[in-house]
Each structure stands twice: as structure tokens, then as C-alpha cells.
Amino acid sequence: MANIKSAKKRIKVIQTKTLRNRIIKSKVKTAMKKVVLAVENGNLEDAKIALSKAAAEIDKAASKGVFHKNTAARKKASLAKLVNKMGA
16 A cells, blocks of 8 residues: 555555546446447347447547547448448
8 A cells, every 4th residue: 555645645546546437437338339239130220329429439539538539440440340230
């Protein structure tokens, strides 16, 4: 355990940020799963709606620094590829 006051504060701050990042990552994963489920069920309309919601969650995560912008773009592209393949 840290003895210095600033080190104790850093531990608290890191715990708070870790929790926030975990919550955001969980929301992204859930949104992505909804897109995949809609594609597997063959429901194009639900897949498109889920894709737009997932893209919004991914963009929020990237803007907050949870994901790098290229990681966010890759995740969105892979989901879009799934939905577009289904529509074609």
C-alpha cells in the first residue's frame, strides 16, 4: 500500500477510471452482440437499428478515450460488413 498522499489519491482515481472504462466497454460489447444476434436471426431491420446504436456506443467510447479511434473504426466496419452482407 502507498504511503505518500499523492500516490493514495492516484490509486483512488485509477480505480474510478477503471470502473468507468469497464462499464463503457461492457455497453459496447452488449451493443455489438445485439447486432450479431439480429444478423444470425436474419432480421435486416433489427440489424440496421442495432448497428446504428452500436456505432453510437462505439463512437462514445472512442471520444472518451476508452478505445483508440482506429479500434473504434475497425469495430464499426466489421459490424457494417456483417449487416451489408446480409442485405446483399
